[in-house]
Amino acid sequence: MxxxxxxxxxxxxxxxxxxxxxxxxxxxxxxxxxxxxxxxxxxxxxxxxxxxxxxxxxxxxxxxxxxxxxxxxxxxxxxxxxxxxxxxxxxxxxxxxxxxxxxxxxxxxxxxxxxxxxxxxxxxxxxxxxxxxxxxxxxxxxxxxxxxxxxxxxxxxxDVLSSQATVAGYKAVLLGASESGKLLPMLTTAAGTIAPARVFILGAGVAGLQAIATARRLG
CATH class of the missing domain: 3.40.50.720 (NAD(P)-binding Rossmann-like Domain)
Structure with a gap:
């Protein structure tokens, strides 16, 4: 990407x-x-x-x-x-x-x-x-x-690969969140509670680990 x-x-x-x-x-x-x-x-x-x-x-x-x-x-x-x-x-x-x-x-x-x-x-x-x-x-x-x-x-x-992979993992989650029809974090409102989204990430290299961390920070 x-x-x-x-x-x-x-x-x-x-x-x-x-x-x-x-x-x-x-x-x-x-x-x-x-x-x-x-x-x-x-x-x-x-x-x-x-x-x-x-x-x-x-x-x-x-x-x-x-x-x-x-x-x-x-x-x-x-x-x-x-x-x-x-x-x-x-x-x-x-x-x-x-x-x-x-x-x-x-x-x-x-x-x-x-x-x-x-x-x-x-x-x-x-x-x-x-x-x-x-x-x-x-x-x-x-x-x-x-x-x-x-x-x-x-x-x-x-090492330029690690820095660029870090950015790729971070940005991938942001792009995925913006395209998703569901909010990522759990939200509790007067009208009820919205369950948090589930994010599926392939791989656990530099990009994957950053994607996991970013998804968790988003809720």
Whole structure:
């Protein structure tokens, strides 16, 4: 189920690429680009102003396409205040980037705008984006698929699947409640008592557990 109101992804893996200077070595200044998400219904953004501020503090340059953060309630002014440079041309955003951070995989046209030797950080969905991966490889672009990062303790800061599954479980119950013809909680009124609804949830992973918790909070 696509969740159009999902929050912005925290691209913490940029730190793992040594952009924040963590560890024994010093981070090499780089240009990180945040283009607009063009997938239908996509409202997330790869990097929020707080993340931009940390990268700028570490000595990096951050380029943000004009209006890229608006669907996620992040204004251009917020990015500027965090130290980012706003560009109104997508071609310039991709073309000047040493690292492109996106939520969804780029289109073939977007890949064509990237320079050879650049890096891409995104949810790549390689099973359905084989043509995009082939184009990335042919242009010698290093691509990091966040959904393929092992879900182990030392990689928790790069885990975007759990956060998105949490939102999906939460939102699924809200959408189900709005579509249901029955009220979820038990209600007692002068006219009588309405029994609480029964909610059936498949699975007990991150999304399922959040769905259970949300349904219980709704009554």
């Amino acid at each position: 696509p969740i159009s109101t999902a929050p912005s992804l925290r691209i913490e893996c940029l730190a793992r690429l040594n952009l924040t200077g963590r560890g024994d070595s010093v981070a090499t200044p780089m240009r990180v680009a945040i283009p607009s998400e063009t997938a239908l219904g996509e409202r997330r953004i790869a990097l929020v102003p707080d993340g931009v501020r940390r990268l700028v503090k570490a000595g990096h340059q951050v380029l943000v396409e004009q209006g890229a953060g608006e669907p996620a309630s992040a204004r251009d002014a917020d990015f500027v205040a965090a130290g980012a440079e706003i560009l109104n041309d997508a071609a310039e955003v991709f073309g000047r980037a040493e690292i492109v951070a996106k939520v969804r995989a780029p289109t073939l046209d977007e890949v064509a705008l990237m320079t050879s030797g650049a890096a891409l950080v995104a949810l790549l969905q390689p099973a359905v984006n084989g043509d995009v991966l082939e184009r990335l490889a042919s242009q010698k672009i290093t691509a990091y698929g966040l959904e393929l990062v092992p879900r182990i303790t030392r990689a928790q800061v790069m």
